[in-house]
Amino acid sequence: MESNVVALNREMCRSRKSSMYEFMKILQLRLLSIRVGNIREHEFFSRKFDNQLLPIGRHGLTAGWLIDSMDQILSTDNIRNIKCHQLGSDGFVSQIMRVTVEFTNNEIGKYIVKMPETTNIKAALEMTTQQKMPEGADEQFIGGLTMFFNREVDFYLMDKIPGMRLPQCFHSQRWDHGKTTGAIVMQDLQDMVSVPYYDSLNLQQIASIGSQLLNLHVFSIGLSNEWKEKFPFPMQFIDTVSNMTDIVKLYVSRNPVLQECFSKVEKMYNSRALFVHLLRDSHKILGIDDFLCHGDLWFYNLMWLPTVAGSDSASDHLGAIIDWQNIHTGSIAEDFCHMLTFCCDTKTRRFAERTFLPYYFKQLKSKAKEAGKKLNLTLSQFLRAYRRNFVAHALHLPFITSIMLCVKPAEDEEVQRARNEDLIEKVLGAWEDALEVMHDEYPNFPF
Template sequence: MGQLSRIYRVNLIWSCNDENVLPNSVVLKLPRLKDFSDVVKMFQNNKNKRIDQTIEFIKASHNVECDIYDIFESLKNPPLPLMRCYYAEKSNGENSGILIFEDMSLNGVSEDFSTILNLDEIFNLISLLVDLHVWSLTTSVDWKSKCPALLNRLKDTTDKYALMGGLQNFVNDYPEQFGFMDVERICHYMHIDNLTKRKEHLMNTTPKVLVHGDFKANNIFFKKRSDGTASSRIAAIIDWQTAEVGSMIDDICSLLVISTSSTIRREHEKNIIQYYLNCLTAKLPKTLHQIIPDYETLWHAYKEIFLFRVVLLLNLSAIIVKHKNDNLDLFNEIMDRITSAYYDAMEFLDEDAEH
């Protein structure tokens, strides 16, 4: 089950099965046009007026993913590991659309979003982001027209403050956990017009690249070890519904805020950004080296977009917070992740205001 789609694994029986050619199972992905997920509902401030717009957003997101897989399937050597897409049908009118994928569960392991990725996994993923960005900056394929900016898609779906999601309700319902948050300040930051200006500024100071948009642990398949556990090697990056033209820092920030511990993030975030720049310099043709931002520019961009990812982490964590007694260790870890990221975000905004 996804936030924007329903996922089904289907076993197949063929009358003349050749296991080397025909798959024994596939994965179906269908847009959730009627039964909105809890996270999607959080971003609907006015449910009565926004249902049609939300449906259109989900359709548009499904169509973006169809386009992304059409592009990647047309390439002899895609820029990063993907699961095969056997069929992509867009949402159009009464037709909800569908995607049919290879079943990655046989050779890969998918984690929960709350999984703490280790440094090996993070550096492997950063290296893949570099490959994606180098491809974005050097290819003749027209990918930009297929990936409208996510906030532009959201503008017709939400009111000015709906990107706050359930934050105010969380603060009211769980004052012991979230009473420290400055909701008014976050509200100003998350106002969709302010956030749009911030994102546009980032794209004017860093090269425009293909951004996954939801780059976190549960959208990554890791190669399976012989004992069935996940290795640190990447089998596939999945779920491209929120792909867009964006800043090269977007997916890095998402990964570090949402899918690793506060200790790992705080200790290594600067080194990870420098590692990204080193890899980009090594892989990008020398004729394009003049477009590579310096470290300070990329670090500033990271701080600018940081709070946006903190709010997304909070909304994703809703089910863990509401059912904290089911897994207190997980609840405490997520609360540490949220609290640490929030205070870092406030410090980043203070530093930004001083300049």
């Protein structure tokens, strides 16, 4: 699929040339999944591996625990030294440690240990709201975090989806707060890179992501009850996006150019019923079965091979999809909506909607037939499912834009201003298209 879109990519190039407490509750789901770089620094000093008590993170896990958990790979007999340090790419609710193992045969093994925690949430909220949060305020996230972290654990314990590019998982254990530390030990993807949130994917990259979604969607046809029961649609997501109006208003107040368009979409933000319909039910009303969704397919969960070894620049080849803690059953269009809305400028998104999505549907029909599966879906249904689901992500976009500009600002004010202007254009484009969809699909809104 990736090589077949070169012509479309050229056409795209031609096209380019021519043309608080309540706040904390609102942020909950988003902060459970965003990886943006460390907010607080924690030092872990490596030392000579002379016992099994070397701490791995702050949650009671040790080198001895790691050896026991990976007994088919590690043993005290073949280890000379273990070092660990915290990565600068922690999520808001994860501590991520890189563990380097020096073996007696002089080989080196590198592993990632991911553990749930809420330490960084408070700092993130204070940066975004510019208000001091009370001590212990981040503890309210534990209930939701437990659910999401354990979903990712369960995902890695399931049978692998054929063809999916994932980090290899060596060990995982569910989190039982106060009893058992949750942990996932996986492959270190240190040679891969991500595209920054203020940039845009290109069509070739979209195609590379599409080749992975093909595997996910073909696997979802005739999905087993085990998968459906394990990963139901998370209503916590509805609770988040249907309560973000105040934050979007704050962003609009900081950027008055958004005010006119916001006045036209504001009533949509105030309808929880609309979000439930768009995200959970709209595809079912069209007669489309549930498919597996990654649920957070955006910049920092897409890991790319670099253009050259050691470069921070992403190539057009997707290396892996990470952070499966929001995996669920839902609309076949959801991951496309999330990725195209959040990760593409307006021109790229609209071009992909016109050209790539129909192409993708043809590929999906072909792959389903090759797999001996019947795809009960028409192109019209697929595109309408996309348009409906897109509205919710268009409304969600300025909420995330506001957060990211605060927690990961540019060092230079002019660069920050330029980034914000680009993101404003993306928000306006998303709102304009959402209004068009609402006019076509839901002329009788509000309902």
